[in-house]
Amino acid sequence: MYRFVFFIAGIALSLHATRSYAADPPQASRPNVLIIYGDDQGSIDMGCFGVDDLKTPNMDRLASQGLRLTKMYSAAPVCSASRVGLLTGRYPARAGQPGNGDLRADEITIAETFAKAGYHTGHVGKWHLGRETNTNPSGQGFQSWFGHLEGCIDNYSHFFFWAGPNRHDLWDNGKEIQRGGEYFPRLMVDRCKSFIDQKGKEPWLLYWAFNAPHYPYQGSAKWLAHYKDLPTPRREYCAFTSTMDEYIGEVLDYLDEQGLAENTIVIYQPDHGHSTETRAFGGGGNAGPYRGAKFSLFEGGIRVPSVVRYPGRLPAGETRTQFVTACDWFPTLCQWCDVALPKNQLDGVSIVDVLQDNADAPREQFYWQMGSGNGAQWAVRDQQWKLIGNPRDTTLPQSKQIAGGKLKDPLYLVDLQADPSEQTNVADQHPEIVKRLQTIKDQLQDGF
Known part of the structure; x- marks a missing residue:
């Protein structure tokens, strides 16, 4: 993340922010969707991907109850562009944002598409796609949102963690809120539970963009003590990753307690490879055999660990080695949830057959x-x-x-x-x- 681009869109684009999402008639038993999107995570940094010095029991739990995707690629090796690919199903360059800046206001997101189809849509965590009314989560189809708008924050003060202006950056549905001293991952978990509780009879889609293990490395004291024998910065990185995993587990447990796990699709993957920036103490992540890291189009920058669980549709404990990308989640989820695709050109393709039946990859070009x-x-x-x-x-x-x-x-x-x-x-x-x-x-x- 080298720069942040902020702009005030013109009137034509601002109409996008007030676009109404006339819902299609709700359909019975459509699944809920929970997309958990990590941040700056190494290509093999998940226990079930073979790393032996990092504990991720809840990510591993998703893999044991679903699928491990060993050839999953992000849409970009940088934060904003990667999120553009995930949320639009399009090449970030086609969607107008191949770097770190705003998502174009006229792009159609998965949130807009699912809201139109009768889903309740929510965003929790990191946004990093625009601050204006037509580029913030409300302007891009999320009916409920909580988190920070820029690329990274201190997890206790909630101030923008960069070289000025170090402004406060914590928001609840467009309103700045003050929760100084409260740990941001804890706040995110509470909001995820609240979102799940507030749903009515309609199904929901929740995009939880966890800001870990992105710097600043601020894992819990418990996990820092657990990794006390690891060298810096691996110790700090692993502590933050395991902290994230623990909080993910709390939300997974909540789905179980509410009787929702069997009808909820859960996806986990990070946005791209680990950071070797100075603010990350030069590294901490593990790309295994792959060259490169964040900001690089070598494999270590774009090949990411990913798991998906969908009880009753996906087998448990299997692995898929086919070439798939984050852009593919948009059409895949639309197919699973019986949601009509938007009429614009998507670069992602449905991988339902790959996931359910271990079919060949639908394409090998990207x-x-x-x-x-x-x-x-x-x-x-x-x-x-x-x-x-x-x-x-x-x-x-x-x-x-x-x-x-x-x-x-x-x-x-x-x-x-x-x-x-x-x-x-x-x-x-x-x-x-x-x-x-x-x-x-x-x-x-x-x-x-």
Whole structure:
């Protein structure tokens, strides 16, 4: 997160904020949806993904009761753009935000789509997609919301954690509230429970954007003590991740207590890879065999641990190794919940057959972009081939990166089947593949 873009939209766009969501007739027994979106989490940082120094019993519980997705990709290696991909089902570049800034007011979100279909929609936690009335959660289809609007806050004072202006940033349905000294994860859990309680007969969709393990690393004393023998910053990172997991478990328990677990789809995944920024003490996360981290289009920046549970529809304790992306959740949830898709172009595809029946991936091609202009970092994947333009390797701590991790090679081609760690650039050996993938990129960009 290098900059935050704030703008006041024109009158035409502001109409979006007051758009009414005329609900389609409610349908019986449609499932509830809980999307839990972590923040800056390493590619293998979940117990069920093989990491041995981090405890995540509740994420693992979701995996044991549902599916583990080992080839899940975020839509971007940076916070705002990743959320754009999740909430719109579109490439962030197509949706107009490939970096850290506002979501365009005229984009159609999953919240707007589900609200129109009779769902009660809520957001809890980090937003990072705009502060104005047509870009805050209310303007993007969330009927109830609580949390912070910018990229990160101190979890006790709730002030914006960045290089000024360090303004207070805690909101309840558009009204600034003062809860100084209260731990933000605790406040989020209470609000999640309150949202679940306030629902009527209508089904609900809750987007819980947990601001962990994003810096500042502020895990509980219990977990800091548990990890006392780990070195810094792994200790602080693990403590915050396990704290998040514990609070997730409290909400999962609440679904059980309320008799809602059997009819609630629960998804967990982070927005992208772990941070190696100075504010994160240069790291803490674990990408396993993968190169890169946050801000990088190498695998460690975009390949994320993900689990999904849907009792009665999904088998328990299985693994899916097919290529899937965060953009796919929008059409997938629409299919599961019998919600009509919006008429705009989606880049996500339904993965219901992959999840339920272990079918082949519906596509093996995807496009990523971070930033704008000629210097933007971009990548195209097609089958086992992946081409990165203006590549950046953020594996090392930020203080040790040369030129921000930018590589000398303007194009970097990898055969992921032969080289999943992306150590060897084979662009010179396969010019025809480079040309084909560049053509795919150019054709996509022409349509944005």
